[in-house]
Amino acid sequence: MLRDEPTLTPLAGCTDLYVALNFGTLKDTRFLDLWRLDRLRKIELRGGALSIGALATFTDLIRSTLVRKRLPMLAAAARDVGGVQIQNRGTIGGNVANASPAGDTLPVLAAADAVVVLQQAGGIRRVPFDGFYTGYRQTVRRPGELIVGIEIPPVRGRQFFRKVGTRAAQAISKIVMAGILGPATGSGRTARIALGSVAPTVVRVPRTEAALASGASIEAVQRTLMEEIAPIDDLRSTAEYRRRVAANLLARFVCGASRG
């Protein structure tokens, strides 16, 4: 169907789409309902990678022992999405497709070097998460393509996730951060850090990661991070707040207990 009418908007849990529709900001008028494609709901290990079907709901992620064991920060992120009703309907594929810079699971996928699996009538292609977003709410997904799954290679090291919302539930993030910190060695440690709500898309922070890897002091790493991100003032928060909180969360992550 998508091949014949590539402009159809795929929908699954509708937790974002329906809000936009009701709000009158959605131009789309024709939709393709994927909700009953149970095949796309599987969470399994495939060739060493954690493979998550695009229609896996946040509740599925929270309940999955595989996710909790291999990628606890993803379960933590899923628990922070909306409220229970949203978690029951919303899907990881939808979160990725919606391409909001504030998407709760996106920093986790970015930090974990996830791969987005896209399928169309002609075949499958795999896009590294890092290259999936091209700008504010823009992705490389072509009309006629569906996101069918996410693949996450094995992760080694301590995981961290923290969402700072506007309240305890039903909140859009002011800043959201995920990170993986490898074991410390004499010459520093590997680190992968991703943030949401500080740029038009979810971002990795390579300079900060490099500073962490080089064994620089936490203060120096914090300074690098504050320079590297360019958040804005908006309805939900201020640039200064986002910068300072990002630096604090990073320090908590590096120096404090794990909260994955």
Added chain:
Amino acid sequence: MPSRSVGRSVVRKEGRGKVTGAARYIDDLTFPGLIHARTIRSTIPAGEIVDVAFGFDTSGFTLVDYRDIPGRNIVALIDDDQPCLAERLVRHVAEPILLLAHADREALLAADVRIRYREAVPTYDATTSPIAFKTIAIDKGRIDQGFREADVIVEGEYRTGHQEQLYIEPNGVIAVPEHGGVTVYGSMQCPYYVHRALKVLLDLPDDKVRVVQTETGGGFGGKEEYPSMIAGHAALVAIKAQRPVKLVYDRVEDMLATTKRHPAVIRHRTGVKRDGTLTAIDIDAVIDGGAYATLSAVVLSRGVIHATGPYRCDHIRIRGRATMTNTPPNGAFRGFGAPQTQFAAEVHMDRIAEALGIDPVRIREINALRPGDRTATGQRLGRDCSALAVLRETVKRTDFKRKWRAYARLKASRCLKASRYKEGGSRGIGLSLFFHGAGFTGGGEVKLASKASLALTDRGARILVASTEIGQGTRTMHAQIVADTLGVPYDCVDVNAADTGQVPDSGPTVASRTCMVVGRILQRCAEDMRERLGRLTPREYLKRHGPLVITREYERPTDMAWDDNSYRGDAYGTYGWACDVAEIEVDRETWEVKPIAFTTVHEIGKAIHPVLALGQIEGGSAQGLGYALLEEVVMRDGRMANAQLTNYIIPTTLDTPPIDVVILENPYKHGPFGAKGVGEMPIDGPAPAAINALRNAGFDLREIPATPERVMVSEKQEPRHALHA
């Protein structure tokens, strides 16, 4: 003799309908031939309309503008300055200009109206606005002498923001043309306000306008005056189209266009002796009225009368001003000016205590009003003054003094050696003591001259009042008062719909007056009915004497006097008294403030229905914590930029701490069974208690909401040891 119902939590009159889904709200109703209406609103904050163009085929539409108004183009209330539909001048964003109606909602929503304007320079700063809707001066004693007696003078400026009422059901009405007039059904607090506004707008006599309240999903003041506007719009369309018209706002329109709590800037200058005794209170309060007067004058009045907080002082000067800005008009909201001024008073009180080096409980014990003391307006308080009782009960219950000292010590040690990145946040505990006058201010109740009626029925009585059930329990509580006074079981008392075609004008359902004032009139009706019945049962009486309807009017207690010119006298029949304690934790990485415990002691005369009273207090406390910490209306160029529930943040259950409520009863002699008002008071105290808790944790805030962004800045700008300036 049936068992008493007063003081027992009987089943709500409308409870079954609400929990089973049988209750019908305005959007559930329809009428044959009904069409839908839509409001076309201004998109600029100030200027003139140059022309209006329709980018659609207007056939099949009903179009209404100011020229279709048969009477006066005003929303009749206090000042008559607000047009129902703008003619040429526009004073705020979302000001109604045109009405469109069509049978098909899709066609209606697709209709494109283009309006060209000549823009003017808008005013947004209430403190510098040259236009004042109202100014009030209260003077007691001689302020200069008060300052001469002082050892220390403490000054401060405090700011509060807008707050959205956020009733669950948005504003909505249906207007039906009939009998040469119009009937309006709708979600509202004050059917007779709407009735009067429609008569003026439509130039119709009393009997050609009928207003019927439908089941209402919350009001909080947001349906006090605004329904007069939306009802006027629907009625204009209905009369022109000669068809029933439904006009129901969605959430965005409701938040953009309807009233909110007045933002305020309040300055305090206080003289105090070294032992803590207040010698002079000097207050300057400015509230932002928005573009039209609406109720700003009376909001200001209640605000300034409560501005000192519940404290005694011989020398008081209060100056209040409600000014015009080019923002949508602000209006009634639970508390009505008192939450703003008591926020300032209570945060200031903690700063006075800090300046003197005494604790927050002691400063309040020294200065709290006692029976026999006089308020700022000179009102002598009766034996039901309970400020000290609520303070002591709250302090005891929360172990306040020990915790307050412990947290203050922790704060000091944190300053010496910052130990960030350890688990746990910074804790603080804060207290607020407050009061709230019940009923209309000053001579308001005398002017209203409210009436209530009681009709004898086969099995008991039927209550006829215009007081509305908006979730707070009006019908239930009134029925309890009547049942016990008449001596019949609660179930034998019915409550008539609030329909101006059937019930007398009992005044608006506002100002914590529905129990104390209207309930008392009903009680007098029931007393008279009891006497008329003598030894007869209702059935016997009806058989022997025919129908019996008793109507009584408000009677001013003979010991009450008020002079509106000098602002001296008994501002209210009586006051409720309350004390809140909030315990909070501040996240050290994110400056998020989490309330972890909340205790409140309320003295309300008599809890007619304990569970409903508890619900009012819990709900008002949660709403007050939202006001304190989360709820922020972001105004950009005179327009609410976050007019959606995603970005206007109210507390969810997870953001609300356990709330421990204690009700004390110190009866008011003119209230039914001793009852005072309870509806508004709970929202006066949470904000200062939470902000004082932040101060205890080391954050000096003078403005709400205390969002994490503001808490962050307060930590940076205010070094913790520089407070004794």
